[in-house]
Amino acid sequence: MFGPGDVRFFDRLARLYGLGMPAADRGRLAAGLARANRPVERVVDLAGGTGRATTEIDAPERVVLDAAPGMLRRVGERDGDLAPVTGDARRLPLADASVDAVTLVDALHHLPNQRAVAEEVRRVLRPGGAFVVVDFDPTHPLGRLVVLAESLVGFDSIFTGPDDLARFLSRVGFAETTVVDRGFAYTVVGLKGDEG
Numbered sequence: 001m002f003g004p005g006d007v008r009f010f011d012r013l014a015r016l017y018g019l020g021m022p023a024a025d026r027g028r029l030a031a032g033l034a035r036a037n038r039p040v041e042r043v044v045d046l047a048g049g050t051g052r053a054t055t056e057i058d059a060p061e062r063v064v065l066d067a068a069p070g071m072l073r074r075v076g077e078r079d080g081d082l083a084p085v086t087g088d089a090r091r092l093p094l095a096d097a098s099v100d101a102v103t104l105v106d107a108l109h110h111l112p113n114q115r116a117v118a119e120e121v122r123r124v125l126r127p128g129g130a131f132v133v134v135d136f137d138p139t140h141p142l143g144r145l146v147v148l149a150e151s152l153v154g155f156d157s158i159f160t161g162p163d164d165l166a167r168f169l170s171r172v173g174f175a176e177t178t179v180v181d182r183g184f185a186y187t188v189v190g191l192k193g194d195e196g
């Protein structure tokens, strides 16, 4: 129903997600990134939209990657230090083993073919790099409301909750997976092993 070009829709959604939560997102992202098994210099915020969550990340190089150029045009207004990159999460325009961490905030269920996305993330991560996923938890009463509302406009989550996502990341080849945080939103981290 909605594609990556629906700038106004996603912008409103992102603003809604951001309502009173920037500090919470900052904490979740910091806790997730702290699990990386290497220094976190270069972070790619996947499906980062207008950079709402990217700006809460503490790292020297922060890339906002999104399929919608209209969303990315707003990134510079928000934070001049963020680097916007247009690209599809299923075919990342990034070299193998070129990134220390990939974040995906409130967007997992917006992406088609989550297996392809997870495999791509693993490809671009350096050994010990972290895939940090923050999303609404369908097992939490408030999270369930958001997930239900989103499913009504066509975004269905294929994961029943953070444990299911952690198992999925293990199956895709992440060496170590951890549920870092639960609640209205959860944080799940998958680490790329040293063997790639």
Ligand SMILES: C[S@@+](CC[C@H](N)C(=O)[O-])C[C@H]1O[C@@H](n2cnc3c(N)ncnc32)[C@H](O)[C@@H]1O
Residues within 6 Å of the ligand: 003, 004, 005, 010, 013, 014, 017, 046, 047, 048, 049, 050, 051, 052, 053, 065, 066, 067, 068, 071, 087, 088, 089, 090, 104, 105, 106, 107, 110, 111, 112
């Ligand atoms: C809910 S919004 C952005 C959320 C953003 N991470 C935040 O927290 O503000 C979901 C984003 O997914 C992007 N998107 C959808 N399909 C995509 C794809 N195949 N590759 C990359 N981005 C995609 C949309 O353009 C949109 O910006």
